[in-house]
Amino acid sequence: MGRLVCIILLIWALPVAAQQKANQLFGSMRAASPHLPSAVGTYAKGCGAGLVQLPETGPTWQAMRLSRNRNWGHPDMIGFIARLSLTARQQGWAGLYIGDISQPRGGPMTSGHSSHQIGLDADIWMLPPTRLNLTRAERENISSINVRSADQRSVNSNWTQAHYNILKAAASDPAVDRIFVTPPVKIEMCKTARRADRDWLQKIRPLYGHNTHFHVRLKCPAGSAGCQTQRPTVAELSNGGDGCDESLQWWVTTYLNPPKTPAKPAPPKRGPRDYTMADLPRECARVLAGR
Template sequence: MARILIGLILGLALAVPAAAQPPASALFGAQKTASNQPPAAIGTYAKGCAAGLVQLPESGPTWQAMRLSRNRNWGHPETIAFIRRLSAEATRFGWRGLYVGDISQPRGGPMTSGHASHQIGLDVDIWMLPPARLNLSRAERESISSISVRSEDQRRVNGNFTRSHAAILRAAAMDRSVDRIFVTPPVKIEMCRQATRADRAWLQKIRPLYGHNTHFHVRLKCPPGERSCETQRPTVADLSGGGDGCDETLTWWVTDYLDPPKTRPGKKPDPAPKKSHPRDYTMADLPAQCRNVLAAN
C-alpha cells in the first residue's frame, strides 16, 4: 500500500507545474528503508539518489553510528566496506575505532536539512572525536558532540589535532576507493607541513573546504561498472595541477578567504546569481531512475 501511495504522489507531482511540485527532499526524507534493488549510485553526489543501499550496523567492533534519529546510516555496499576497513585501521593509531556521522538516507536523494551532497550513498562523515568507548547508548549518541580541531581564528589547527588524526586521514586517502576527503583548511596546511618529500602523492586527495572542523568528509569514487553514477569534475589531479595541493591556492583559505581584499571605492561587486539548493529540487530535477527508486519495494 505504501508503494502504491508513493506511486500516486509521484504521478501527481509530475503532472503539475514544476513550481507547484513537492520538494524531492520531502519524498526521500520520508523513506525508512532502502529499495529492494541491486546497489546503484545514481546521478551526482549533490543531485541524485541511490538504490539498494545497506544500513551500517549501529555498532561494530571498531565503530559506532551517531545521531541514529536521523536515519542517515545507509550507504552503498562499497561505502560500508570502506567504513569497516578504515575503522579497523584507526586502531593501529591508538583510537578504539571511529564515530561515524551521516552517510545517506535509505534511498539517498536530497535531505530536508543539512547536507547538499550525501545523495548517492558514497559520502560519509567521520567525527574528529576519538572514541572514548564504543558502547554508547542511543541517547548518548544524540547528546554527545564532536570536537573542533581548528583554532578560533580559523588559521591553524589547535591542540585537538594529533598525529593520530593525520595518520587516519592518510590511511583514508591511501584507500583506492576514495576520490577525495574534505577537511578544514588548517588541517590540510598542517598535513602538508608534516609530510615528507618522499610521501606526498596521497595529499592530492585531501581537499580544503570551509567548515569540516569537527569531522572529515570522505567521498568515494563511482563503483566500477555503475554507469548511472557521475564522476566528480574537476578531479583532484586537475584541482592540484597534478601536484599535492600544498601551494598558494591552499594559503588562500587562511588569507583572502578569511579577509577578502576590499573592492575599489565606488565599485560594488557584482551580485552572485542565486543557486537552487538541493532542498528545493523536485523530482523533475533528479535523474529519471530516481522515480523508480522511490516507487520500489
C-alpha cells in the same frame, strides 16, 4: 505502494512549482529500495538504490545521531568505513564515530548537506572514541572536537599524529575520490608529510566547515552506470601534484579577509532543498517507489 508509483509518474508532467519537494519525499523513506546497489546521478543531485544500513554499533565503530536515520550507504562505503575503523584501532582509538552518510534511498535531505545524496559520502568525527558502547541518548548529545585554532589559520592542540595517520590511510584507499578537511588541517599535513610519500595528499581537499569532522567521498563504484564522476577530478584540481602549492595559503589569507569591494547581490540560486523529482535523474523515481 501502487498509489505512490502513480503519484511519482504523474509529477513528471506537472509544472515545477506544483511538484512536491524531493527532499520531503526522500526524507520520509525509512528503508532502502529493493534494488541492486547503485549510485544514481551526482553527489549533490541524485539518489541511491539498494543502499545498506551501517550497523548502529560495530566492532570498531558507532553510528551517531541515530534519530536522523542517515546511516545508509552504498556497500562500497560500508566496506570503507569498516576498513578505516580498523586503522583507527591501530592508532590507539577505540574505532570511529560515524556521522551522516545518506538517507535510506539517498536523495536531497530536509536539513544540512547539499551532497550525501548517492550513498558515497560520509562524515567521520574528529573525536577519538574511547568507548563504543554509547547509548542512543549519548549519541544524540555528545559532540565532536574542533581541531582548528580560534583564528582559523592553524590546527590546535586537539590535532594529533593519529588524526594524520587515519586521514593518510583514508586518502591512500583506492576507493576514495577526495576528502574534505578544514584548510588548516591540509596546511599542517603538507608541512609534515614526507617528501618521498606525498601523492595521496592530492585527495585531501581544503574546505571550511570541516573542523569537527572530515568528509570522505568515494569514486563511482562498479555497477553504477548512472553515477557521474565529480568534475574537475582531484588530479585536475591539483595538476597531478599534492595540492600543497602557494594557492593553499589563499584559504588562510584572502578567504578569511576578502577585499572590501561592493558586491552585487547574487540572484537566488536553487539548491537541493528546492529540487523536485523533475530535477533528479529519472531512475530516482523508481528508487523512491521501490519498483
